Amino acid sequence: MIELSYITKSYNGKGKAVDNVTLTVNGGEIFGFLGPNGAGKTTTIKMMTGIAKPDKGTIRMNGYDVAADPIQAKKQFGYVPDSPDLFLRLKGLEYLNFMADMYEVPKPLRKERIETLGRRFDMEQALSDPIQSYSHGMRQKIVIMGVLIHDPEVWILDEPLTGLDPKSSYTLKEMMREHAAAGKTVFFSTHVLEVAEKLCDRVAIINKGDILFCGTFKEMQERFQSDLSLEKLFLELTGDE
Structure with missing residues (x-):
């Protein structure tokens, strides 16, 4: 479970990148966070993960306060950032073992998970190669694998499908469904x-730091008395701001 309570963030004392946002994301659901470029999505995610500090408000991961109890809070989640260009000098297997060490995953268990993830993402043959030799899509896959190595309760994924080939994209969406089903x-x-409409149980739409809507796609259609697609409703919501 993720709980954001009245979080606000501004940069250089100028306009608020995130303004008084309150959201609860429950266990057992896939929650989509939507918004145009510069809307506040990545700033919100950086505050959730402890990379950025909110000016005010509280964030809890499975009941642990990210500011007051950061170590326990960070053990609850795995985070895929919006850029996979990390630890490029390491080989794929070295990176996965580094991540497993960070989260104290026992050696027999990590071996099993690395084999399973390598098979699901078709990365078994690439793990002995340096990450800097990988394509963008392969880098994205190794970052996702590293995030999942400790089997976190909460997944926080910032544009995770970018750069993935159709098979890997399908695999990740399948794994997201399995995770929520558990x-x-x-x-x-x-x-x-289109992916959000098919995959998510609920969505929130943010624009200029404000949450414009939070709920199911059906609730959005009912609220705006429209049978338009999520794409068209999104454009209507964010285009008039």
């Missing part, structure tokens, strides 16, 4: 509204 939490931002 009663765990998936929070992901995306620009691909």
